[in-house]
Amino acid sequence: MGFELREIHKHFGSVRANNGVNLSVASGELHGLLGENGAGKSTLMKVLSGFHQKTSGEILVDGESIDLRSPADAIEHGIGMLHQDPLVFLPFTVLDNFLIGSPGPERLNRRAAARELATLADRFGFSFDPDTPTRRLTVGERQQLEILRLLWLGARVLILDEPTTGISAPQRLKLFATLKELAAEGMSVVFVSHKLEEVEEICERVTIIRAGTVVGERDLPCPAAELVELMFGGEVEIGERPVVGLGPPRLTVSDLTVRDRMLSVEGFNLEVAEGEVIGFAGLEGSGQRIVLDALSGLRSANGGTITVNGRDLTKVGYRGYLDGGVQFLPAGRLEEGLVAGLTLTEHFVLSSRSGAFLIDWEGALAETVEGIAEYSVKGTPDSTAESLSGGNQQRLLLAMLQDNLEVLLMEHPTRGLDIESAAWVWEQLLRRREDGTAIVFASADLDELLEYSDRILVFFAGGVLAEVDARTSSVDELGHLIGGKVTS
Ligand SMILES: Nc1ncnc2c1ncn2[C@@H]1O[C@H](COP(=O)(O)OP(=O)(O)OP(=O)(O)O)[C@@H](O)[C@H]1O
Numbered sequence: 001m002g003f004e005l006r007e008i009h010k011h012f013g014s015v016r017a018n019n020g021v022n023l024s025v026a027s028g029e030l031h032g033l034l035g036e037n038g039a040g041k042s043t044l045m046k047v048l049s050g051f052h053q054k055t056s057g058e059i060l061v062d063g064e065s066i067d068l069r070s071p072a073d074a075i076e077h078g079i080g081m082l083h084q085d086p087l088v089f090l091p092f093t094v095l096d097n098f099l100i101g102s103p104g105p106e107r108l109n110r111r112a113a114a115r116e117l118a119t120l121a122d123r124f125g126f127s128f129d130p131d132t133p134t135r136r137l138t139v140g141e142r143q144q145l146e147i148l149r150l151l152w153l154g155a156r157v158l159i160l161d162e163p164t165t166g167i168s169a170p171q172r173l174k175l176f177a178t179l180k181e182l183a184a185e186g187m188s189v190v191f192v193s194h195k196l197e198e199v200e201e202i203c204e205r206v207t208i209i210r211a212g213t214v215v216g217e218r219d220l221p222c223p224a225a226e227l228v229e230l231m232f233g234g235e236v237e238i239g240e241r242p243v244v245g246l247g248p249p250r251l252t253v254s255d256l257t258v259r260d261r262m263l264s265v266e267g268f269n270l271e272v273a274e275g276e277v278i279g280f281a282g283l284e285g286s287g288q289r290i291v292l293d294a295l296s297g298l299r300s301a302n303g304g305t306i307t308v309n310g311r312d313l314t315k316v317g318y319r320g321y322l323d324g325g326v327q328f329l330p331a332g333r334l335e336e337g338l339v340a341g342l343t344l345t346e347h348f349v350l351s352s353r354s355g356a357f358l359i360d361w362e363g364a365l366a367e368t369v370e371g372i373a374e375y376s377v378k379g380t381p382d383s384t385a386e387s388l389s390g391g392n393q394q395r396l397l398l399a400m401l402q403d404n405l406e407v408l409l410m411e412h413p414t415r416g417l418d419i420e421s422a423a424w425v426w427e428q429l430l431r432r433r434e435d436g437t438a439i440v441f442a443s444a445d446l447d448e449l450l451e452y453s454d455r456i457l458v459f460f461a462g463g464v465l466a467e468v469d470a471r472t473s474s475v476d477e478l479g480h481l482i483g484g485k486v487t488s
């Protein structure tokens with residue numbers, strides 16, 4: 001069917017998130033939307049999908065002007081959006097989530113819906129147990145479920161906001177194949193991203209927005225340098241990686257066993273030196289997340305020991321790890337790290353380690369102002385977490401990390417950040433190595449793993465399949481290992 005946006009304005013108070021945007025996407029077209037953090041991409045797509053009311057402008061579907069007052073209105077016009085942080089109702093099961101928004105009696109017929117879900121899933125090579133609680137699903141699986149739900153509700157325009165951050169490489173391939181198939185059937189697909197190579201891989205045409213307005217539209221392929229210039233208004237400089245000598249062991253893990261309902265990791269060993277950076281590679285659900293959970297005290301170990309600077313932390317619990325200088329930055333921003341509705345200052349209060357009975361609001365405000373400045377978060381101390389753009393939410397999480405950490409654990413640390421921000425964030429993170437902080441991070445981005453780790457552990461089916469030197473390994477080698485293939 002195709003749609004057209006004419007002169008869309010969306011203002012939040014004095015913030016002009018969209019400032020007269022024009023965009024049209026035909027039926028069967030895979031269209032990319034590029035722009036740096038805070039450019040206004042998510043806002044525009046939320047206007048198109050009924051989550052935000054436009055301040056002014058016009059939305060046309062099939063050449064007809066429509067008025068959208070809610071996401072339900074939008075889906076009735078065939079417009080569905082997959083959010084940057086998948087909006088799944090976590091306490092419920094897969095089937096409950098699939099049924100959300102479905103009209104009338106079908107809602108009651110759970111068996112028919114379960115069959116429908118299975119058929120749709122089958123078509124795209126996904127698989128779901130309808131009775132699994134959705135909180136057990138990986139980010140990639142939540143996304144697959146959300147796509148199926150939107151298709152079931154009749155979406156003909158599908159919007160995906162940063163869909164590849166936090167999903168594994170095979171899940172990404174599957175997603176891309178699905179999108180191509182949907183476009184071939186006449187669906188209009190909008191793919192929002194900062195990752196040029198992904199947009200180049202699947203889109204035919206791309207629109208670039210900067211500071212709320214369209215600064216260019218190009219057919220693909222188009223030289224990457226030209227797109228980067230349009231996105232940032234200049235060339236991007238990527239800093240050099242500082243060289244830090246490795247010190248004595250900071251984190252020692254011996255014979256760790258952790259079990260989850262689905263998976264267990266047995267006999268895991270790791271020694272991380274002061275200032276060392278260890279990358280965890282692997283498909284989602286291969287064991288890296290439950291090991292990170294155990295190393296941060298979020299999940300108790302079923303066996304083995306975890307020591308930091310020679311102190312045994314195995315049984316101290318989450319608070320004990322925090323007190324021991326171990327902090328974990330998880331991947332799901334709004335569900336694990338940030339609280340919707342709370343302001344930035346309130347977040348700093350929550351994250352402060354003072355343990356005092358009375359809240360020091362003045363101190364917290366000062367800390368917030370400092371954090372905002374240091375991490376260039378686009379927002380004010382009174383902004384709520386959900387009013388920040390995705391990239392700025394990630395910056396907020398990074399700004400809230402304690403100083404002088406002994407061990408910093410992270411999952412997809414630059415998820416949702418544009419290239420310039422990601423390079424800058426890593427510069428800040430690596431600077432912590434000068435204090436001897438040991439860093440362990442999991443990422444789905446092979447380039448990121450190779451670029452910033454010293455050593456990379458590749459997880460496969462709950463075990464460490466291989467350990468490689470990041471300086472001599474390659475995307476190719478890692479890709480094979482992640483799939484469980486050991487060559488040579
Ligand atoms: N609900 C809101 N209230 C106030 N300001 C908002 C709200 N939502 C977005 N903004 C502001 O609008 C601007 C554009 O944000 P938007 O989320 O559209 O950016 P984006 O291009 O998606 O960025 P990112 O790549 O970081 O996700 C930002 O300055 C953001 O803080």
Ligand SMILES: [Mg+2]
Pocket residue numbers: 041042043084161389390391
């Ligand atoms: Mg966004």
